[in-house]
Amino acid sequence: MNEMISGHTVKAYNQELKTINQLAIKLGELGLDQLRRAVKTLKEEDTKAAGQVIDRDQKLNAIDVQADEEIIRLIAKRQPVAKDLRDILTVQKTIADLERVGDEARKIANLTIHFFDNGKTPPGNEILRDIYSMAEFVDQMLVQSLEAFSELNLHKALEVIKRDETLYEEFRDALRRLSTFIMEDSRSVGHAVDIVLALRALERIGGHAKNIGGFVIFLVTGKDVRHEDLNMIAAEIADRL
Amino acid sequence: MNEMISGHTVKAYNQELKTINQLAIKLGELGLDQLRRAVKTLKEEDTKAAGQVIDRDQKLNAIDVQADEEIIRLIAKRQPVAKDLRDILTVQKTIADLERVGDEARKIANLTIHFFDNGKTPPGNEILRDIYSMAEFVDQMLVQSLEAFSELNLHKALEVIKRDETLYEEFRDALRRLSTFIMEDSRSVGHAVDIVLALRALERIGGHAKNIGGFVIFLVTGKDVRHEDLNMIAAEIADRL
Numbered sequence: 001m002n003e004m005i006s007g008h009t010v011k012a013y014n015q016e017l018k019t020i021n022q023l024a025i026k027l028g029e030l031g032l033d034q035l036r037r038a039v040k041t042l043k044e045e046d047t048k049a050a051g052q053v054i055d056r057d058q059k060l061n062a063i064d065v066q067a068d069e070e071i072i073r074l075i076a077k078r079q080p081v082a083k084d085l086r087d088i089l090t091v092q093k094t095i096a097d098l099e100r101v102g103d104e105a106r107k108i109a110n111l112t113i114h115f116f117d118n119g120k121t122p123p124g125n126e127i128l129r130d131i132y133s134m135a136e137f138v139d140q141m142l143v144q145s146l147e148a149f150s151e152l153n154l155h156k157a158l159e160v161i162k163r164d165e166t167l168y169e170e171f172r173d174a175l176r177r178l179s180t181f182i183m184e185d186s187r188s189v190g191h192a193v194d195i196v197l198a199l200r201a202l203e204r205i206g207g208h209a210k211n212i213g214g215f216v217i218f219l220v221t222g223k224d225v226r227h228e229d230l231n232m233i234a235a236e237i238a239d240r241l
Numbered sequence: 242m243n244e245m246i247s248g249h250t251v252k253a254y255n256q257e258l259k260t261i262n263q264l265a266i267k268l269g270e271l272g273l274d275q276l277r278r279a280v281k282t283l284k285e286e287d288t289k290a291a292g293q294v295i296d297r298d299q300k301l302n303a304i305d306v307q308a309d310e311e312i313i314r315l316i317a318k319r320q321p322v323a324k325d326l327r328d329i330l331t332v333q334k335t336i337a338d339l340e341r342v343g344d345e346a347r348k349i350a351n352l353t354i355h356f357f358d359n360g361k362t363p364p365g366n367e368i369l370r371d372i373y374s375m376a377e378f379v380d381q382m383l384v385q386s387l388e389a390f391s392e393l394n395l396h397k398a399l400e401v402i403k404r405d406e407t408l409y410e411e412f413r414d415a416l417r418r419l420s421t422f423i424m425e426d427s428r429s430v431g432h433a434v435d436i437v438l439a440l441r442a443l444e445r446i447g448g449h450a451k452n453i454g455g456f457v458i459f460l461v462t463g464k465d466v467r468h469e470d471l472n473m474i475a476a477e478i479a480d481r482l
Contacts, residue, residue, distance in 0.1 A: 061468035076322035172434050179433040182423045192420040193413050227302035
């Protein structure tokens with residue numbers, strides 16, 4: 001365990017780790033904010049605000065790069081081993097997923113511009129409704145995953161993993177309704193592709209939230225549940241809930 | 242630079258790093274094989290073989306977990322710093338993307354079962370054609386990214402990043418054609434959702450190949466191009482090509 005034994009160094013290490021965790025939380029909050037803003041631009045048909053969401057993604061990218069730097073510095077300086085090292089690499093994975101949330105939010109803002117800034121008839125509200133309800137569901141998943149991470153809360157981590165299964169059903173249902181729309185009203189064909197892309201972006205954000213849930217379970221229990229299904233995960237952590 | 246200075250230790254470190262790189266390449270080859278098998282099950286309407294593809298994904302998961310263990314062990318034992326540490330963490334990210342290739346291949350095999358094992362009329366070849374051509378394109382991207390990684394080849398890395406833009410267009414085109422199909426032949430509605438999911442799985446595999454291209458550029462040049470667009474990347478590495 002080399003120098004990590006010294007209480008003095010442990011304290012410094014914990015302080016540095018806290019800084020990195022705070023960066024992760026900040027990135028998560030920004031990603032959530034980007035998601036909300038992007039969906040709002042769609043609702044308000046505000047292409048100018050959509051452009052701002054797109055520009056703002058650079059801020060998230062910068063935090064991602066900064067966090068990577070801090071993690072490299074921390075490992076090089078403190079040379080953690082065993083669980084400490086695993087934990088810090090897990091925080092790195094969490095950050096990678098959070099950064100991708102921002103990417104997906106940016107794509108949704110891009111669709112706002114595509115829908116309302118190209119001279120075509122914009123899609124009707126009926127066809128957009130599934131996007132809004134999925135966005136709300138995914139918003140809750142993301143909030144839950146961020147809380148799970150900052151509180152190291154196993155309940156919330158498991159809950160968000162559970163919700164990902166519901167999300168997949170919602171996604172399929174939305175695609176099914178979209179197919180019916182297209183069949184019934186050929187004018188919706190022009191927007192079908194973009195609607196699919198928006199739904200897909202939302203579904204991916206949910207997937208990232210789910211991944212974060214898995215990382216939290218690892219941080220709390222030391223169990224790597226990435227490749228396990230929900231029932232196995234629930235059984236494995238049952239004694240800790 | 243602690244003990245890394247000793248030539249003896251450098252040699253041992255390089256040997257261990259090579260073992261991890263070989264695990265990554267093995268995982269990549271298995272992922273490619275899974276993709277090919279999954280697409281074949283779709284073409285041959287072979288639900289039994291599809292089940293085998295699904296079962297086989299556990300093998301990839303096991304390599305992913307093993308690689309993570311080896312990386313943790315290597316960092317803890319050799320305590321690399323600076324570029325050495327960055328490189329090993331980049332290999333870890335590469336492995337994460339390769340493992341997800343396997344996940345997407347598994348999803349395609351799942352769709353084979355869904356298409357041909359549920360008593361519904363299977364989709365016609367015309368509607369499946371876009372899946373096959375996209376699968377071929379993605380197959381080439383994956384091959385290129387694996388070659389780029391194992392040869393540390395900048396040309397191939399840049400090429401695969403370029404191709405991802407074409408893939409996105411292909412994906413949009415395929416979705417557009419699918420919308421037209423639905424409009425013209427209402428019998429295709431029943432399969433529309435699964436077709437979208439198959440196209441999405443393929444597009445994601447291409448996205449993973451692209452990520453690997455970015456990691457190879459980092460390994461060769463030390464430049465983190467994850468958040469840059471194609472033109473910026475090309476300009477940045479122009480002097481190395």
